[in-house]
Amino acid sequence: MRRAIDGGCGAMLAHISAYLDGELDAAECSTIERHCRTCPRCAAVVDGLRRTIGLCRNAGKAPLPDPVRRRARQSIRRLLAAEAIPRKADGATARRSRRRRGRRGGRS
């Protein structure tokens, strides 16, 4: 849906998130950019929000502290090892019963 951005500070600030998220069309974007060229306050808000979003996105990409990551890996390996034992046992049981069925089939 097309939004009316009249070029004033209030309308500009109401659409700023949509602008930063790339949700506005070319005409709406150029209205905002034109406004920012003549309004240092709004230009500062846009720059500040860009920095804030960038900071959050970088924080989301940072790997966890090494000790936490190490403990996470250890618990995964413990879980996978514990789950592998019953599976191996299940497999051995299935092989034994297949052999038994095979022997019975051979006799008849």
Next chain:
Amino acid sequence: MEELLLRAQEAAFRFSFLVCGHTQDAEDVMQDALLKTYRYVGRIREPEAFRTWLYRTVRNACLMKRRRRVDEPAHMVSIEQGMPTGDGGYAAVDLEDPAKAPDEAAMNAWLGERLRAALRVLPPSYRIIVFLREMEGLSTREVARVTGISEANVKTRLHRARGILREQLEGA
């Protein structure tokens, strides 16, 4: 498989630590996410469905932790004395392993003290949106599914949260 489980644990840790502010509980929530993901992993069909499932699961685990904390006893038991056993005796109190609690300096180095402080100022209902949308990179639709609010509401909260964060970070 190991990498997928690690990703689930990392997401759980970040969520617990950043959204709920539970430094001590974060690794318990990680463990919970690990077991639940392991059981769920065979049913994964689309990555988007997995992501929303994972964050919903972690969110519920954090809420359960908070509820348990509300139910904690009103008075504390002395460590030296121990817990009364009912037969007139006392049993040793189980203490949290201090090696498991990530220290403040490591957490600040990881995230940045200023950002952590700014996130703490946000209401929890805004913090979860910032976390899922900005830090974890979920789409508006995915965030709406995890939080159970409309996409329009997600956008409104994100817009307000960004403004608050900018003011906190820039001292405006």
